[in-house]
Amino acid sequence: MGPGLRAAFTLALFVAAPRGAPARRASALLPRLPIVTAPPPAGLELLDAARPSTRDLLAFERDGHCAMRGLLSPAEAALVLAELRAEHARRTDEMAAKLRADHGERFQKREVPFEQLFNLWTCSAAARAVVGSERLARTAATLLGCERVRLYQDTLLVKRRGHGATHWHSDLHMAPLDTNAFVTCWLALTPVPRQSEGGSSLVFASGSHRDCAHLFWAAEPTAPVAPGRYSLRSHAPHAPGDATWHHGWILHAAPPNGADADRWSFAVTFFADGARTLSVQQRERMDDEDSPSYRGWLAELEPGAPAVHERLPLVPRAAPRPSAARAKRPTRDAGAPRANRPADGALAHVERRAEARRRSAGRE
Numbered sequence: 001m002g003p004g005l006r007a008a009f010t011l012a013l014f015v016a017a018p019r020g021a022p023a024r025r026a027s028a029l030l031p032r033l034p035i036v037t038a039p040p041p042a043g044l045e046l047l048d049a050a051r052p053s054t055r056d057l058l059a060f061e062r063d064g065h066c067a068m069r070g071l072l073s074p075a076e077a078a079l080v081l082a083e084l085r086a087e088h089a090r091r092t093d094e095m096a097a098k099l100r101a102d103h104g105e106r107f108q109k110r111e112v113p114f115e116q117l118f119n120l121w122t123c124s125a126a127a128r129a130v131v132g133s134e135r136l137a138r139t140a141a142t143l144l145g146c147e148r149v150r151l152y153q154d155t156l157l158v159k160r161r162g163h164g165a166t167h168w169h170s171d172l173h174m175a176p177l178d179t180n181a182f183v184t185c186w187l188a189l190t191p192v193p194r195q196s197e198g199g200s201s202l203v204f205a206s207g208s209h210r211d212c213a214h215l216f217w218a219a220e221p222t223a224p225v226a227p228g229r230y231s232l233r234s235h236a237p238h239a240p241g242d243a244t245w246h247h248g249w250i251l252h253a254a255p256p257n258g259a260d261a262d263r264w265s266f267a268v269t270f271f272a273d274g275a276r277t278l279s280v281q282q283r284e285r286m287d288d289e290d291s292p293s294y295r296g297w298l299a300e301l302e303p304g305a306p307a308v309h310e311r312l313p314l315v316p317r318a319a320p321r322p323s324a325a326r327a328k329r330p331t332r333d334a335g336a337p338r339a340n341r342p343a344d345g346a347l348a349h350v351e352r353r354a355e356a357r358r359r360s361a362g363r364e
Contacts, residue, residue, distance in 0.1 A: 035122045035310070040129030043079050049138035056245075060143050060183075063233070064209035064250035071135065072187060072241035081189040081240070081264060083126035084156050088117060117156040118293040119311070127154055131268050136185055137315040143245060144181040146272035150312045152182070153293045159200050159263040165256050168205070168225055170215075171269065172248035174290045176283055176298055177307055181272035182248030188238035189264040198258030201236035202244060205229075209249035225251060273314060275307045 040046070050071060052060075059066040072080065092115075120127035130136065131154050140149045152175065172182050186202055193199035205225050208214060214229070225232070230251070235244050246252060248271075257263050278286065280303045297311040 038125040040125055041079055044076060044126055044129040046129055046133035046135045049134040052139055052142050060245060063206040065204045065244060065246040067235035068243045070241050071243035074240055077189055077240035080126050080130060080266065083124055084120060084266065087120060087124050088156060088158065091117065115158040119153055120156055121154050132315045132317060134316045136268055137270065140183050140270040143183055144272050146181055148273040148314055149270040150273050151315050152269040152271050152312065155267045157265045157267060159257045161257055161259065161262055163257045166254040168251050168253045170249050170251050174287045176278045176286060176294060177271055177275045178278050179271055179275035184246055184267050184269040186244045187266045188242045189240055189266055190261065191240060192236055192238040192263055193259055194236045195234060195255050199236050200254050200257040200263050201234045201238060202252050202254055203232055203234045204246060205251040206231045206233050208251040209247040215249065276304055277301050277307050279303045
């Protein structure tokens with residue numbers, strides 16, 4: 001099978017390494033599946049665009065992450081979870097058989113921090129509805145300050161009860177793209193309690209996406225964050241449908257899952273249209289942990305070429321249409337008491353930029 005025909009859809013299992021050694025991962029690759037064209041399930045049209053508040057924009061710019069409660073309604077989150085659970089069950093046995101054949105005893109003795117399925121949008125109508133929705137794509141474009149975004153990948157993350165910690169990492173260190181405009185939406189599909197209650201939500205090292213010294217000098221990007229260097233923040237607890245957004249360079253991790261239930265979440269990653277792929281020399285410095293997700297389309301593009309491919313679609317498909325209803329839709333700050341809103345002087349430039357983006361979106 002040529003590299004251009006390798007899977008965009010994979011199951012990856014993290015396999016425990018000897019104490020002190022980095023975790024290793026065994027991956028199963030399946031033939032690339034045709035991209036699904038079925039309409040979204042009823043209740044998952046997701047045609048309306050969310051509008052990040054000024055506080056969201058400032059938090060993302062300053063800290064590298066923000067939270068949006070109820071980005072999906074409970075009913076929408078339940079629909080997505082049901083379909084992705086079915087897809088997970090349908091694929092797990094098939095891919096586990098291949099992993100067992102390829103890795104033998106090492107696979108049998110694994111200790112798995114989490115399971116992940118890449119690019120479900122290619123085979124699931126529910127996943128396709130979410131990743132291509134205005135609700136997510138327009139929010140991503142607003143946070144990145146660009147007109148259009150492309151989908152990089154989606155990832156179903158299943159962290160079972162007792163699964164271990166996820167090490168510190170930044171997503172852009174694992175992506176073959178020459179860009180700084182890269183953002184991930186992490187959606188909780190099941191309840192996620194606080195860490196003190198055993199929950200395994202993402203923990204962010206606030207401001208680390210702006211720390212060029214760490215990115216330049218760190219010998220090991222997955223090493224634990226130095227105590228006191230950053231303020232660590234989690235947005236837990238999460239209800240189904242709650243979301244966090246984080247920049248591609250933000251350092252983040254997750255504690256072990258000590259809760260009474262498995263944690264199901266769905267991450268969707270976007271980048272600003274116009275990015276190029278890394279050169280051959282640049283790729284030597286990246287972490288290829290997520291290569292099962294991108295190796296198929298990357299092999300079909302020249303190094304340094306524009307990142308344009310059917311597996312990197314522009315989203316949403318259609319440009320937004322101006323409407324009086326959208327123009328009058330209040331921001332999430334509009335109903336807040338004056339004392340709880342951002343200070344006019346400190347955030348005036350952020351408010352002006354947000355308004356310029358909204359006007360630009362209305363003209364598309």
